[in-house]
Every structure is written in C-alpha cells, then in structure tokens.
Amino acid sequence: MIIMLRIIFVIMLAGTSGLSCLAQSRALVFQTDFGLKDGAVSAMKGVAFSVSPSIALYDITHDIPPYNIWEAAYRLNQAAPYWPVGTVFVSVVDPGVGSSRKSIVVKTKTGHFIVTPDNGTLTLVAETMGIEEVREIDEAVNRLKNSGQSYTFHGRDVYAYTGARLAAGVITFDQVGKRLESGIVKLPYQSPKVQQDLITGNIDILDVQYGNVWTNIGQDLIRNSSINYGDKVHVLIKKDGKKVYSGELIFGKTFSDVPEGKPVTYLNSLLNFSLGVNMGSFADLFHVGSGSGWIIEVSKSR
Amino acid sequence: MIIMLRIIFVIMLAGTSGLSCLAQSRALVFQTDFGLKDGAVSAMKGVAFSVSPSIALYDITHDIPPYNIWEAAYRLNQAAPYWPVGTVFVSVVDPGVGSSRKSIVVKTKTGHFIVTPDNGTLTLVAETMGIEEVREIDEAVNRLKNSGQSYTFHGRDVYAYTGARLAAGVITFDQVGKRLESGIVKLPYQSPKVQQDLITGNIDILDVQYGNVWTNIGQDLIRNSSINYGDKVHVLIKKDGKKVYSGELIFGKTFSDVPEGKPVTYLNSLLNFSLGVNMGSFADLFHVGSGSGWIIEVSKSR
Amino acid sequence: MIIMLRIIFVIMLAGTSGLSCLAQSRALVFQTDFGLKDGAVSAMKGVAFSVSPSIALYDITHDIPPYNIWEAAYRLNQAAPYWPVGTVFVSVVDPGVGSSRKSIVVKTKTGHFIVTPDNGTLTLVAETMGIEEVREIDEAVNRLKNSGQSYTFHGRDVYAYTGARLAAGVITFDQVGKRLESGIVKLPYQSPKVQQDLITGNIDILDVQYGNVWTNIGQDLIRNSSINYGDKVHVLIKKDGKKVYSGELIFGKTFSDVPEGKPVTYLNSLLNFSLGVNMGSFADLFHVGSGSGWIIEVSKSR
Numbered sequence: 001m002i003i004m005l006r007i008i009f010v011i012m013l014a015g016t017s018g019l020s021c022l023a024q025s026r027a028l029v030f031q032t033d034f035g036l037k038d039g040a041v042s043a044m045k046g047v048a049f050s051v052s053p054s055i056a057l058y059d060i061t062h063d064i065p066p067y068n069i070w071e072a073a074y075r076l077n078q079a080a081p082y083w084p085v086g087t088v089f090v091s092v093v094d095p096g097v098g099s100s101r102k103s104i105v106v107k108t109k110t111g112h113f114i115v116t117p118d119n120g121t122l123t124l125v126a127e128t129m130g131i132e133e134v135r136e137i138d139e140a141v142n143r144l145k146n147s148g149q150s151y152t153f154h155g156r157d158v159y160a161y162t163g164a165r166l167a168a169g170v171i172t173f174d175q176v177g178k179r180l181e182s183g184i185v186k187l188p189y190q191s192p193k194v195q196q197d198l199i200t201g202n203i204d205i206l207d208v209q210y211g212n213v214w215t216n217i218g219q220d221l222i223r224n225s226s227i228n229y230g231d232k233v234h235v236l237i238k239k240d241g242k243k244v245y246s247g248e249l250i251f252g253k254t255f256s257d258v259p260e261g262k263p264v265t266y267l268n269s270l271l272n273f274s275l276g277v278n279m280g281s282f283a284d285l286f287h288v289g290s291g292s293g294w295i296i297e298v299s300k301s302r
Numbered sequence: 303m304i305i306m307l308r309i310i311f312v313i314m315l316a317g318t319s320g321l322s323c324l325a326q327s328r329a330l331v332f333q334t335d336f337g338l339k340d341g342a343v344s345a346m347k348g349v350a351f352s353v354s355p356s357i358a359l360y361d362i363t364h365d366i367p368p369y370n371i372w373e374a375a376y377r378l379n380q381a382a383p384y385w386p387v388g389t390v391f392v393s394v395v396d397p398g399v400g401s402s403r404k405s406i407v408v409k410t411k412t413g414h415f416i417v418t419p420d421n422g423t424l425t426l427v428a429e430t431m432g433i434e435e436v437r438e439i440d441e442a443v444n445r446l447k448n449s450g451q452s453y454t455f456h457g458r459d460v461y462a463y464t465g466a467r468l469a470a471g472v473i474t475f476d477q478v479g480k481r482l483e484s485g486i487v488k489l490p491y492q493s494p495k496v497q498q499d500l501i502t503g504n505i506d507i508l509d510v511q512y513g514n515v516w517t518n519i520g521q522d523l524i525r526n527s528s529i530n531y532g533d534k535v536h537v538l539i540k541k542d543g544k545k546v547y548s549g550e551l552i553f554g555k556t557f558s559d560v561p562e563g564k565p566v567t568y569l570n571s572l573l574n575f576s577l578g579v580n581m582g583s584f585a586d587l588f589h590v591g592s593g594s595g596w597i598i599e600v601s602k603s604r
Numbered sequence: 605m606i607i608m609l610r611i612i613f614v615i616m617l618a619g620t621s622g623l624s625c626l627a628q629s630r631a632l633v634f635q636t637d638f639g640l641k642d643g644a645v646s647a648m649k650g651v652a653f654s655v656s657p658s659i660a661l662y663d664i665t666h667d668i669p670p671y672n673i674w675e676a677a678y679r680l681n682q683a684a685p686y687w688p689v690g691t692v693f694v695s696v697v698d699p700g701v702g703s704s705r706k707s708i709v710v711k712t713k714t715g716h717f718i719v720t721p722d723n724g725t726l727t728l729v730a731e732t733m734g735i736e737e738v739r740e741i742d743e744a745v746n747r748l749k750n751s752g753q754s755y756t757f758h759g760r761d762v763y764a765y766t767g768a769r770l771a772a773g774v775i776t777f778d779q780v781g782k783r784l785e786s787g788i789v790k791l792p793y794q795s796p797k798v799q800q801d802l803i804t805g806n807i808d809i810l811d812v813q814y815g816n817v818w819t820n821i822g823q824d825l826i827r828n829s830s831i832n833y834g835d836k837v838h839v840l841i842k843k844d845g846k847k848v849y850s851g852e853l854i855f856g857k858t859f860s861d862v863p864e865g866k867p868v869t870y871l872n873s874l875l876n877f878s879l880g881v882n883m884g885s886f887a888d889l890f891h892v893g894s895g896s897g898w899i900i901e902v903s904k905s906r
Contacts, residue, residue, distance in 0.1 A: 027653055029646065035511040039381030040571070042331065042362040046384035049329055053358060053386075056657060060646040066512060067581065079643030082650035082760065084657075095581065099558040153571030156384070209639040210670060256703040269644070269757030279671065279699065337813040341683030342873070344633065344664040348686035351631055355660060355688070368814060369883065397883065401860045455873030458686065 026167040029083060031060035031076060031091040032155060033067065040153075044090070044160035047144055051161065052168035060089070067095040069120045070187055070291060074205050076114070077124035078270060085111035090163040091121050092155035103137040103158055105166065105176045106184065113173065115163040117154075120187040134184055137162050138177030190295060192217045199225060201273070203237070203294035211281020213237075213288050215296050217273040222251070225300055229253050232301035233265055235275065237286075240293045245286045248301055249275070265298075273298060328469040331385060333362035333378060333393040334457060335369065342455075346392070346462035349446055353463065354470035362391070369397040371422045372489055372593055376507050378416070379426035380572060387413035392465040393423050394457035405439040405460055407468065407478045408486065415475065417465040419456075422489040436486055439464050440479030492597060494519045501527060503575070505539070505596035513583020515539075515590050517598050519575040524553070527602055531555050534603040535567055537577065539588075542595045547588045550603055551577070567600075575600060630771040633687060635664035635680060635695040636759060637671065644757075648694070648764035651748055655765065656772035664693070671699040673724045674791055674895060678809050680718070681728035682874060689715035694767040695725050696759035707741040707762055709770065709780045710788065717777065719767040721758075724791040738788055741766050742781030794899060796821045803829060805877070807841070807898035815885020817841075817892050819900050821877040826855070829904055833857050836905040837869055839879065841890075844897045849890045852905055853879070869902075877902060 028048055034040045045057050060079045064072050072093035080089055094101075094117045102118040109130030114122065115137075122131065142162040165171045192201035192215075201217035227233055229251060237245040249265045250258055255278040258264040263282055268274040273296075275282045282288060330350055336342045347359050362381045366374050374395035382391055396403075396419045404420040411432030417439075418424065424433065444464040467473045494503035494517075503519035529535055531553060539547040551567045552560055557580040560566040565584055570576040577584045584590065632652055638644045649661050664683045668676050676697035684693055698705075698721045706722040713734030719741075720726065726735065746766040769775045796805035796819075805821035831837055833855060841849040853869045854862055859882040862868040867886055872878040877900075879886045886892065 027657065029650075033511070036361075036363055037365045037510050038507075039362050039377045042360065042381035043384040043571070045360055046331075046381060046386070046389075049358065049360070049389075050384070050386040053329065056653065056661075057358075057360065058646065058649055058653070058661065059640075060643050061640055063641040075643045079646035079650060082647040082654070084650070084654040087650075087653075096558065099556070156571060205642075208641050209637070254703070256700065269647070269760060335813070338663075338665055339667040339812050340809075341664050341679045344662065344683035345686040345873070347662055348633075348683060348688070348691075351660065351662070351691075352686070352688040355631065359660075359662065398860065401858070458873060 026169075027056045027058055027083060027087045028163050028167040029058045029060060029079075029087060029089045030062070030160070031064065031072065031089065031093070032062045033064040033072070033093045034062050034155070036062050040156070043153075044092075044156045047156055047160045048164035048167075051164035051170060055164055055167045060091075064093050067093065069093055069095070070123075070189075071205065072121045073123045073125070073187065076121065077128055080112055080114070080125060081110070081129060083112065086113075088113040088115065088163045088167040090114075090155075090159050091116040092159055093117075093121060094119065094154065101185075102180070103139070103154065104134055104180065104184070105137060105162065105173065106134050107132045107173055113163075113166055115159050115166070118185050120185050122184050123186045123189070126184060126186065131184060133173070134180040135173065135176040136178055136180050142171070142176060189216075189292060192221055194221055194225065197225060197299050199273075199298045201296050201298075202292075203288065203290045203296055204272075206283045206288075206290045207268070207274075207276075210276065211283040211285075212268070212274055212276040213282050213290070214268055214270070214274045215272055217296070217298065219267050219271045219273070222267070222273055222298075225298075227251055227298075227300045230257075234299050234301050235265065236297040237288055238295045238297075239289065244288060255279070328471075329358045329360055329385060329389045330465050330469040331360045331362060331381075331389060331391045332364070332462070333366065333374065333391065333395070334364045335366040335374070335395045336364050336457070338364050342458070345455075346394075346458045349458055349462045350466035350469075353466035353472060357466055357469045362393075366395050369395065371395055371397070372425075372491075373507065374423045375425045375427070375489065378423065379430055382414055382416070382427060383412070383431060385414065388415075390415040390417065390465045390469040392416075392457075392461050393418040394461055395419075395423060396421065396456065403487075404482070405441070405456065406436055406482065406486070407439060407464065407475065408436050409434045409475055415465075415468055417461050417468070420487050422487050424486050425488045425491070428486060428488065433486060435475070436482040437475065437478040438480055438482050444473070444478065491518075491594060494523055496523055496527065499527060499601055501575075501600045503598050503600075504594075505590065505592045505598055506574075508585045508590075508592045509570070509576075509578075512578065513585040513587075514570070514576055514578040515584050515592070516570055516572070516576045517574055519598070519600065521569050521573045521575070524569070524575055524600075527600075529553055529600075529602050532559075536601050536603050537567065538599040539590055540597045540599075541591065546590060557581070630773075631660045631662055631687060631691045632767050632771040633662045633664060633683075633691060633693045634666070634764070635668065635676065635693065635697070636666045637668040637676070637697045638666050638759070640666050644760070647757075648696075648760045651760055651764045652768035652771075655768035655774060659768055659771045664695075668697050671697065673697055673699070674727075674793075675809065676725045677727045677729070677791065680725060681732055684716055684718070684729060685714070685733060687716065690717075692717040692719065692767045692771040694718075694759075694763050695720040696763055697721075697725060698723065698758065705789075706784070707743070707758065708738055708784065708788070709741060709766065709777065710738050711736045711777055717767075717770055719763050719770070722789050724789050726788050727790045727793070730788060730790065735788060737777070738784040739777065739780040740782055740784050746775070746780060793820075793896060796825055798825055798829065801829060801903050803877075803902040805900050805902075806896075807892065807894045807900055808876075810887045810892075810894045811872070811878075811880075814880065815887040815889075816872070816878055816880040817886050817894070818872055818874070818878045819876055821900070821902065823871050823875045823877070826871070826877055826902075829902075831855055831902075831904050834861075838903050838905050839869065840901040841892055842899045842901075843893065848892060859883070 104118045144157040144161045190202040252264045260279045446459040446463045492504040554566045562581045748761040748765045794806040856868045864883045
C-alpha cells in the first residue's frame, strides 16, 4: 500500500506527464497591441486552451501602443524575469505581418521561451536574460489546422498555437523548426555609460499610470558614483540635444522622502534610476517623454 | 500493480469525473458591457469559482459599448468558435434586465453552450455555429442562494451561477430549465449577396484598435467572383443610401502589399472581406462607420 | 482495490495537500491602481505563479484611480464576499509606500484573507465581513528573495509573494508575522441613519460604466420606512451642504419600470439604495458625484 501510494505521488508530481491535471506547472503569457475591446485575444486563448486545458493562460499587457516594438521589448523585459523557468511568452506586436520578417521562438539563458516576430521585440531581454538558442517556426507543422486560408492572424494561428503546444509539451523546443544561427533583430538605443563622474543614459519609458520617468541607468552605476540615499544629484534631460529639464534632486528611498508635489529621484522596481513627483506626475510637470533621443545625464552634487 | 496504475490513469483522465482536479477540461468564458473598473466582473467570477474551483475562467471582452447587443453578437461570434467543444460562454449585455426578456442557455450544433438574455446576442452564432437546442433558465433552481432580494444583477446571480454549474457538471443541459420551441430573438441585418458580379454586404464592425473596416462578405463570394490576390477591386460604401467612399483598391494578402499610408482590401482573421490602411486607420481616414445601414458594394475591376 | 481507490480519492480531495494538482481550491485575487498598460501586474502574478502554479490567479480591478484608498475599500467590499472562504486578496493602493504605514494581512470573520497596506483599504470590509485577526507582515521572512535592494515595489516583492505563500499553504496565517492588537486604520464616512421618516446616507460611489449613483443606504432602512416597489420617494442630494438635486422618483424593481431617459431609484446588486436613468446616466444628467461630503436624504412621498 505504501509503495502504491509512492507511485501515485510520483505520477502526480511528474511535471512532464501528459496528464492535464499535472501539466499545470507551465504558464503561457500573452502580450499584444490588440487591446481588449474585441475578441482577438480571446480567440488566441481559445486556441491555446484547445491545445491543452491544463496550461495556465496569463497576460503581460494588451495595451502596447499599436506597432510600438520598443514598448513591446520594454514590457516583456519588465515582466518576464518574474515568471518561473519554463514559462512560454507569446508577444505579438507585428507591424510587418505578412512581410519577410521571421516568426521565431527563442530559449533564453534563464530557461524561458518567447514566441514572437523577429522584429526587435527581444532587444532588451537579449541583454538581461540572454539568448541561448533561436528557432524559426515551421508553419508546415506548427500552424492551427484549417487556418491556411487566412493570411492575417498569425498571432492566433501560428504564435498562440505554437506557444501552447510548447507549453503543454506537445512539441519540444527542437520541434519548433530549424535552428537559426544568424542572431535576432535588435533596436538601436543609447546604452548607459560613465565618464568622469557623469552618468549618461536613455529615458526608456514613462510609468504611464503615475507619470514617473524611468531610465536605463542601473543601480550599479549610481552606487559606483558614490551616490547614496539622501544625497543630492544634478539631473539634465535632453531631447535630440536640446535641454528639456535640469535640476538638483534628492536621491530618495521612496517618494515620501520629499514633500507632496516635489520631484525626487529613486530606484524603481527594476532597480533603475528614475524620476518622480510625490503624489504627482514628473512627465506632465516637466514635459518629459521617452524613447529614442531622450537622453539623461546624472552626477552627484558637490 | 500495473492494473492498479491503469485504473488510476482512467480516473485521472475521465473528463466527466466530479474531481475538481480533472474537471479543468471545461472553460467558462465571460463577455459583458460592465467594463473592468468596478468589482462586478470579479463578483461574477467569484460566484463561478465558488461553484467549482476547477473551472477555468476566461473572458472575451468586458468593453462591449453599454447596451450594444449588435456588438455583443459580433464579439461572441468572433471568439467562440476558437474555444473547444463543451466550453460555456456567459454573455451579459442586457438593456432589458428585469423586463420580460427570457434568460436562456443554448447548445450550439458545434457543442458549445451560451448563457445569455434572449435579446439578439445569438444572431450571428446562430448562423455560424447553429442552434441545436434552447432552454429557459429555471430561476427557482438555477439562482445563487440568498440572492432572491436583488432584482438587478442577473449577470452574477443567475447567468454566472448557471454557467458555472453547467461547466462544472453540477447540472446537465437538461437541468437548466424547460426546452423552448419558439426559437431565439435575432437582430435584422443585411446579408451578403451577389448580383451580376456585384457583391453587396454589411459593414459589421470596426477593428477599433487599428481602424480597419470589417464586412460580412466571406471569402467564398470573393473567390466565386474570380477576385484573386493582387487584383484591383472597385469598392463603394454607403450609409443609409448616401455615398461615403468609393475607390479602386488592391486585394492583398497583407497590409505590406501596399505602401505605408495607402488603403488595401484583404481577408481578416474571420476570412471576411475587409478594408485597412497600411500603418493607418481606414475608418478615420475615410469617415467610415459600422452597423445597421452601412452597406458596401464590391466588384472586380475590369 | 476498492480501499485503494478510496485512498486515492482522499488524496485527490485533500485540500491541504502540497500537490499542485489539488491545491487549486484557493484563489489569489488582485486589486491595484497600477492599470494594465505596463508589466507591473504581470510581474506580481509571475511571482505568485512561481510560488505555486496551482493557485488560481484572478482580479478585482487594476483601474482604481491612483492613490484613491476610498475606492479601493469600496471595490474590495463589492467583490470579496462573492469569493469562497479561504480566498486570499492582495490589494495594493498605497500612496504611503515607504512611509511608516504597516503591511498587514487580516483574516475576516467570514474566513477570507486580505493582504494590504494598513491605510484604510479595509474600512468597509471591516463592517461587512468583520475582522477576526490582524497580523503584520514580517519582511525578514515574507519577502521575495533577492529583492532586498528594491525599496519601491512592495506590491510584487512583499504583498503578492506573501499572498501567494498563504494561498498555496506554504505558510499559515500565523507565519505571516506578529499579531497586532491595535486594530486597523479606517477612513471616516457618513453612516446611514433614520430620523423621523428621513433616511440620510452617503453617496459611496458612481457605477462609472452606466452613470448610476450608489448610496450606503441598505434595503433594511428602505423597508423599515415602508417604502415599497412602485412607491414614490423624495430625494435630496447635497454636496458639502449645498443642494445639487431634488426630485420625486419611483422606487422601481428595474430600470424598465420607467420610460427611457427617465430617472428611477432601485436596489443595486449590493442591495443598497441607488439612482439611475433608464438607458442613460444619472450622474451626468444631474451633475452628481461621490465620496466624502456627498450626502443623500430619502423619504417616502405622502
């Protein structure tokens, strides 16, 4: 009896088992620029659920601004590291649908999988999670049956379908398609650097809900410049070379280190140097945007 | 031992078993016009989860414009066919709540179930999926206990509750209530037709995120008129009989068949004739809307 | 064999088992003011899913207006009672992040758990569900590993992590941290009362999707004042003591008790006295808002 029970336990814990009950250890996480007003995302999830009801279906966001590959790259990089090893992401921000852009699945060095058009969406995770291997989706095999006549909804018929089959263990990573040796497409952007106590970086994104300004300057560069909590820092923000903002700001642990309505610098949840206003919007107050061409310079005040 | 294991496997795979672990093969998919700003949809899901934690709870959309039954019919038809047989849908767009409109559950010919007020929400799935049987919800049985004093939230107390019980196998379809022989309520709309090489149809909906214009003209009518990819077609759009747009457009496989900013016709993910602008909005550019009275005529250019 | 099967059944049904397959009986339900445009909510869910893939992850809303603790309290109270006993809620509306506000988990008298900053979010559930016990989160134990350098995303690193561990049974409620005897923070608001046939209460919230006005006057006060369906009631709405609206309205079972475009009073899904317009918005039509200072007086018309 005890032996019997042990066997049952082994069966129930076996992650690679085909039993729907057990396979719940894998998540399939979607990101698109489709919005949630129509039935497109639901159709993608229906296809995935049809592959296997045991996959857990979740989301990053479906509110990527239409065709904005940079923001897709950013949101993916923001959320993906917090999902467990083995999680499969499907990102569909695809202005080149139907063009010659490749449909790929990458395995990261951290053991995550990402299904996406090869258009720059992987730019940031390539740096933070690392790319171990890239495979091109073989649509002769990895395409929803009876969908061959539709040329426009790759997100549902190829990406969701392939991601679900990978998450459910119906196919292995090798069975996605042939291995690509040529590397992936990356978007250009300004990397953080330090020169003579001056840290330069890019304003990656606005924390839209609150109007905070997030840079790509990591905590290491801040710490190496001997900037500590409570210190004052000088900040200069330029757009295409023209000054937009300059000021002396506290480097705080939290917004409440400054009075309401006052600006502060801090490390955000990604541990990057950021700017905010206690109970307000830095972006609105000082007319600051994000993306290519938005440069920030930071130095410790003397 | 081997026999024992076989039995265990049979138990674990038995889809109709009452074990919550196994019942995960059924999804309950919600659609409403409630939005997601308040707690209403969550209360519906809480009721469903209370019926059985093993049902997988998903969504089509909760952003149907308030009281817009036509769009509810359209979104349901867009997403439902991609969910597996046995899936239960709960659609609550219900301007007549509390009136004499019936609360029903239909079984489609494809084996899906839809819980909805009988107000026209089923107009389109009735054509694409077929209606096999209609039952009226017997609220004496199929109503959340202790909810009897509330007259206004049928979505939670009757529809979510009944849908969850059906999805979890707590009740059979027969136990929903008495069979209705009178058929379902349908909304009037212009069906697609062909006369002397001229295809006429309805503009069903705008693909709001991108501004694409979707008609109810299927690929068969296009193909039967010998319209092939790369051909030019003449398009005339009228609203209540007055011309809104006319032009000669390419019938493309994808948006990238035309330069950026240029209009194109194509088959959308439902394989219906549609109009878009590469990296732009056809609806905005040419002031085109959708719904009753929006007629489109298409013919192959000679 | 029969004994064997019984044991298997017991194993499979045992809610406290560590097997992921079985633990699906607990839901973890999130509420924030983060919105869904970025990856923050997904990162929280990734952390929770990493704790255990068997927890069911759901939402109340992520569209609480930024820093609006009152609305967080209201939405939590609206949805929580419909989730089963044992459900764990994580509410992160936290203007005081990084200040001295405590991070707590409460067990309600109904057997639900709520993880939240102690800032007033529990004001309303304290009345409707009751607070049985309050514990302060011991971050030395209950904090995502390797997150110690980030000072700003408690929602992910402490609240989602602790909520998931509690929902998955990794920790017991006692293991959250030390018991607090001091009670919780509550927001002030006007309680409903009756004086000489005049019922006075607060306008708690607008049903934003439809523009309905919801008060905190329960059905008991209405019934005790002999107000029955079909009766006329006199309604006076004041903001900070100044009259905004007054009128004689039907107390209806549903909106369709009055013609389209006409106002009506009714019991909403929480069984509270409310005001709406059939196919319209009471709030827009009569410029009515909600929150502190919005007082309503109701009496039966004679």
